Amino acid sequence: MPAYRLYFIDGHSGHFVRSLDFGADDDRQAIAKADELMGTMAMELWCGSRKVHHWDLVPAGPVSVDH
16 A cells, blocks of 8 residues: 655745645545645645645635725
8 A cells, every 4th residue: 555645834934834744545545635635735745756746725715894
């Protein structure tokens, strides 16, 4: 089973702020697992030295202003 590492990326600095290691049968399964962890941070999924997928920063929702 290949080993994958999911990096969470700070939207302001672009630096990796934490990572999570897990195993998956293939890239498709690894991407599906990473999708479940998607929050508002950008992410990159790697398998060794190969970048498998990149998720962009999820913008915050609209701010409502009461008048």
